[in-house]
Amino acid sequence: MIELVQTMDPKIITRLVQIETEAFGPGGLNVWHLEPLIRHGRVYVYQLDNEIVGLVHYMLDWDRPQKAYMVGVSISKESRGQGIGAELLKESFEALSKENIEEVELTVDPDNLAAVKLYEGKLGFLVTDFKQDEYGKGEGRLVMNLFLANLLNKDIT
Secondary structure, eight states, X not given: OEEEOOSOOHHHHHHHHHHHHHHXXXXXXXXXXXXXXXXXXEEEEEXXXXXXXXXXXXXXXXXXXXXXXXXXXXXXXXXTTXXXXXXXXXXXXXXXXXXXXXXXXXXXXXXXXXXXXXXXXXXXXXXXXXXXXXXXTTOOEEEEEEEHHHHTTSOOO
C-alpha cells in the first residue's frame, strides 16, 4: 500500500532518511532535501506491516507541467527483491496520473543493471538520452521517459 506523505512528522522523516542512506550512502536525500519535496513535490511511501519500507519522490517539470521528474526511489535493505519497488512505482504513477501528469522522466546509472531492467523491461521506460558526467567526471546517467498512458493498462506482475 502506498501513501502520499503530507506531514513533517520527525519519525517519518528519520525513517525516510534511513532508507535513502541505506540505498545511496552519502548521496541519499537528507532532511534538507526531503522536507521541500514533501511540501512542493510528491513523496510516496510503501508500507508493509505498518512500517515504511520504500519511498519514491517526484518534482514537477516547470517547462512541461504534465511531466514529473522522478528524483529517486529507494527500498529498505530487508525489503529488496520482493517486487515492492515495481509496485510502489506503478501505484505512484497511478496517483500522478490522477493529478494530470502524463509523463515521468528519470535518470539512472547505466551500470545499475537491476534498475535499468526494471524501468525498461517491467515498466516500459525508454532511454531517450545519455548525460555524460551528469554527477561529475565519469558519472554519466541514462535519461529515461515513460508516458503513463502506456503503462497504466500493462500488467507488471
